[in-house]
Amino acid sequence: TQQLVSEAVPETPRARPWRVSTADRSVRKGIMACSLQDLLHKVRDILMLKDKPFSLVLEEDGTAVETEGYFQALAGNTVFMVLQKGQKWQPPSEQGTRYQL
Amino acid sequence: TQQLVSEAVPETPRARPWRVSTADRSVRKGIMACSLQDLLHKVRDILMLKDKPFSLVLEEDGTAVETEGYFQALAGNTVFMVLQKGQKWQPPSEQGTRYQL
Numbered sequence: 001t002q003q004l005v006s007e008a009v010p011e012t013p014r015a016r017p018w019r020v021s022t023a024d025r026s027v028r029k030g031i032m033a034c035s036l037q038d039l040l041h042k043v044r045d046i047l048m049l050k051d052k053p054f055s056l057v058l059e060e061d062g063t064a065v066e067t068e069g070y071f072q073a074l075a076g077n078t079v080f081m082v083l084q085k086g087q088k089w090q091p092p093s094e095q096g097t098r099y100q101l
Numbered sequence: 102t103q104q105l106v107s108e109a110v111p112e113t114p115r116a117r118p119w120r121v122s123t124a125d126r127s128v129r130k131g132i133m134a135c136s137l138q139d140l141l142h143k144v145r146d147i148l149m150l151k152d153k154p155f156s157l158v159l160e161e162d163g164t165a166v167e168t169e170g171y172f173q174a175l176a177g178n179t180v181f182m183v184l185q186k187g188q189k190w191q192p193p194s195e196q197g198t199r200y201q202l
Contacts, residue, residue: 017174019164028164030171076174079162 016076021059022047023087028079036071043082056080062089117177122160123148124188129180137172144183155185163190 015032020043022028029046033039036056044050056065059079065071081089116133121144123129130147134140137157145151157166160180166172182190 015170015174017171019162028158028162030159030164030166030168032168032170032174 013072019059019077019079020047020056021079021081023081023083023089025059025081025092036065036068039071039080043080047082049082049084052084054082054084057083057089061091114173120160120178120180121148121157122180122182124182124184124190126160126182126193137166137169140172140181144181148183150183150185153185155183157181158184158190162192 013034015034015038018031018033018039020029020031020039027047031039031042031046033042040056043054043056057063057080058065059081062081065074065080083089114135116135116139119132119134119140121130121132121140128148132140132143132147134143141157144155144157158164158181159166160182163182166175166181184190
């Protein structure tokens with residue numbers, strides 16, 4: 001089970017801008033969030049994922065972002081990808097040339 | 102008549118310059134706006150989109166800009182793209198080399 005430990009964030013950081021993409025890269029949204037938990041909540045609402053388990057990874061290389069500390073160390077406007085159950089990160093080039101395989 | 106909702110923005114920010122492109126990148130306009138709502142109104146007037154639904158995305162990667170907070174976090178002179186119903190963001194290179202595929 002996922003639990004965010006409050007000690008991880010000493011003082012409430014201010015909201016920063018992030019970009020969140022769907023796994024197929026067809027939709028990308030600009031979202032303000034001050035914490036990983038805040039971003040997870042907003043992604044769930046904006047992409048209508050209520051009751052659908054999902055995780056956030058970095059869009060560029062699929063790195064799983066699971067802790068508040070790692071999230072806070074990211075630069076603003078980092079691009080995340082939402083992975084729902086069964087979805088896997090794929091590099092952009094592979095998606096673009098999918099029909100060549 | 103144009104009316105800006107004050108609740109959307111805690112304090113009225115001053116107008117900043119933005120660039121707005123059509124989906125085919127054939128037209129690009131410089132527009133001053135203090136808020137997302139202000140920009141949407143001006144884009145509607147300048148590109149004659151009255152009664153035509155449209156959204157604004159970032160020209161660089163198609164990120165949807167849908168909230169005042171995310172808009173305010175953007176740097177001035179950010180380039181937007183107008184997407185009307187049925188239009189999809191495409192990367193610049195793909196548009197330029199489309200006929201080579």
